[in-house]
Amino acid sequence: METIKIQGTEDTPKIILDSENDIMEISGRSLPEDVTAFYEPVLNWLKEYAENPKENTVLNFKLTYFNTASSKLLLDILMILEELKEKGSSVLIKWHYPEEDEDMEEAGDEYADIVDVPFEKVPY
Amino acid sequence: MDNKQDVKGFLEFVYEFYKTMKAHEITLVYEGEITHQITKAFTSLTESNMSKDDEPNSVQRKVFHVMVECLQNISKHADDFTSNDYLFSGRGIFLVSKGENEYSVTTGNAVENDKIDYLTELLENINRMDKEELKELYKKQMKEGRLSEKGGAGLGFIDIKRKTNKELEYHFLPITNGTSFFLLTSTISRTDN
Numbered sequence: 076m077e078t079i080k081i082q083g084t085e086d087t088p089k090i091i092l093d094s095e096n097d098i099m100e101i102s103g104r105s106l107p108e109d110v111t112a113f114y115e116p117v118l119n120w121l122k123e124y125a126e127n128p129k130e131n132t133v134l135n136f137k138l139t140y141f142n143t144a145s146s147k148l149l150l151d152i153l154m155i156l157e158e159l160k161e162k163g164s165s166v167l168i169k170w171h172y173p174e175e176d177e178d179m180e181e182a183g184d185e186y187a188d189i190v191d192v193p194f195e196k197v198p199y
Numbered sequence: 200m201d202n203k204q205d206v207k208g209f210l211e212f213v214y215e216f217y218k219t220m221k222a223h224e225i226t227l228v229y230e231g232e233i234t235h236q237i238t239k240a241f242t243s244l245t246e247s248n249m250s251k252d253d254e255p256n257s258v259q260r261k262v263f264h265v266m267v268e269c270l271q272n273i274s275k276h277a278d279d280f281t282s283n284d285y286l287f288s289g290r291g292i293f294l295v296s297k298g299e300n301e302y303s304v305t306t307g308n309a310v311e312n313d314k315i316d317y318l319t320e321l322l323e324n325i326n327r328m329d330k331e332e333l334k335e336l337y338k339k340q341m342k343e344g345r346l347s348e349k350g351g352a353g354l355g356f357i358d359i360k361r362k363t364n365k366e367l368e369y370h371f372l373p374i375t376n377g378t379s380f381f382l383l384t385s386t387i388s389r390t391d392n
């Protein structure tokens with residue numbers, strides 16, 4: 076599978092989707108001008124990956140900020156992983172958040188409530 | 200001579216305007232089209248001012264959240280209209296003020312009158328809800344809501360109330376028979392964070 080590497084900017088997150096080296100990461104800030112267009116390749120990659128997944132899948136979120144429009148797309152990403160888990164794969168979401176950022180911690184708790192995927196909270 | 204009088208009158212107006220801004224502790228004011236570039240410029244300007252003032256991180260984050268959602272509300276909704284009037288083409292006013300105890304973020308944009316009932320009901324509903332209810336509503340809307348063509352998710356007002364824990368204050372003022380000016384103020388406490 077092709078690797079996706081997107082450099083982070085002040086309004087878009089850094090994204091690495093590298094199935095060969097088992098690296099999946101979304102980090103930084105997310106308030107793209109066009110959220111749908113920005114996340115489309117990410118969703119497509121994950122859908123393709125889900126057809127032929129590795130034995131273990133770990134996705135790291137290390138966001139410092141995301142707007143409400145992004146929150147919906149993040150849920151779409153998590154729902155693809157939920158399906159993957161339902162098909163019998165081992166899936167883990169690592170939700171990294173700044174230790175003192177209660178809102179970002181709570182956002183992780185909320186996603187964990189909505190989707191049936193194991194979440195590990197990682198304060199830093 | 201006439202021209203000189205005009206210039207003098209205008210400059211006096213500018214000074215009055217400046218004094219009014221100071222009196223209302225307004226740190227940023229803008230009128231015009233609200234674009235993504237404007238959103239980025241204003242948030243980064245306000246961020247650097249806040250960090251210069253050693254504002255706590257939690258306050259900085261909340262102000263950033265509220266500014267982005269308010270600005271995107273205008274850029275994503277202000278051209279839902281059929282009118283060609285310049286008032287309706289993604290334009291609006293945007294103000295940030297900094298008081299001793301709080302920041303406030305105010306937006307104003309034209310809306311067609313048939314949106315007033317919808318907006319009032321939406322805002323009243325959000326204002327009535329407590330933390331837990333807002334959380335459930337946000338989750339429900341995230342799951343069931345659809346992104347509009349311009350990327351609006353119907354989550355902005357809920358998010359503002361959740362982040363600020365303060366009621367959203369709003370007001371409609373008539374512009375013409377069919378249109379009104381929609382003003383919205385969100386307040387972020389500088390102390391109880």
